[in-house]
Amino acid sequence: MSRLEITAPDGTPEVETGDDLVAIVLLMTSLADGDVLVVTSKVVSKAEGRLRRGTRDDALPGETTRVVARRGETAIVRNRLGLTMAAAGIDNSNVPLGQIVLLPEDPDGTARALREGIHDHAGVNVAVIISDTAGRAWREGQTDIAIGAAGLVVAEDFAGRSDPHGNELAVTLPAVADELAGAAELATGKLGGRPFAVVRGRADLVLPPGDHGPGAASLIRPDGADLFGYGAREAVVRALRAQAADQRPFGAPAPPAELAAAIRDVISLVPSHTGRADGSLMVTCPRGLLRALTALTFAHGWTVNSTDHPNELRLRPASD
Structure with a gap:
């Protein structure tokens, strides 16, 4: 028993x-x-x-390493301890009025x-x-x-x-x-x-x-080791911005076949393998589709690199 x-x-x-x-x-x-x-x-x-005087909004920036998702007044963030929590775990219950308590x-x-x-x-x-x-x-x-x-x-x-x-x-x-x-x-x-x-x-x-x-x-899973590094809206915005500082939460680079399939499905371009050891891909991309291609590669942990030929781009894992 x-x-x-x-x-x-x-x-x-x-x-x-x-x-x-x-x-x-x-x-x-x-x-x-x-x-x-x-x-x-x-x-x-x-x-x-x-304990601190003030509100959770006052203390939130100092306890936050990055915002994961925001819906109205609710902010889900990764805090300085590595925990992903609402308002970074800052609380205002069971404390005197007008005060908050940090973790x-x-x-x-x-x-x-x-x-x-x-x-x-x-x-x-x-x-x-x-x-x-x-x-x-x-x-x-x-x-x-x-x-x-x-x-x-x-x-x-x-x-x-x-x-x-x-x-x-x-x-x-x-x-x-x-x-x-x-x-x-x-x-x-x-x-x-x-x-x-x-x-x-x-x-x-x-x-x-x-x-x-x-x-x-x-x-605590390391940042980028889980499948949900950003909220759904935030992931779209971060991918379209494609700034290097936002890359880690998307995780390790996806396999070349997975990225190639996404590019075919979303913007109807057909990447080809370069034969390089890093599995990099080549793709011919009209200028009007460049931003969409960049967002797709970024979300999959890859980067877009120019070549000597107009509209021809080389895609490679961001860690390379």
């Missing part, structure tokens, strides 16, 4: 800048070896002095410090998760995820294993840190004033003392 137990204590005092979170955690919880302590990012941010400076670092402090003062080996709320691209509502972690196997790799029927699991990688964060939020709630939760029953995921693991940052 498998059992998971989650406890989120009531009565945590209001946390202020400079407060000792280790001392507060040990006062509010009863920890044992193998437990997973989940701490909301907001209480970490308050202790770190990350912690270094969630993985904070998780490590909490874990070490708990071990030093209480002698118990626990894992620590720093959690925050995030939306999902294809589903309504939000759930909590791990933005920081220490002492935890953050993802269980089942690739190469077989299920009871003998089917090989090729890409199964449960993000258990996120699952634990989401489960803990059921106990902490949004308005209950319970920023700490103790999850008991997954000691198999807790690493030995001194081994902090890869942290929650290891769950």
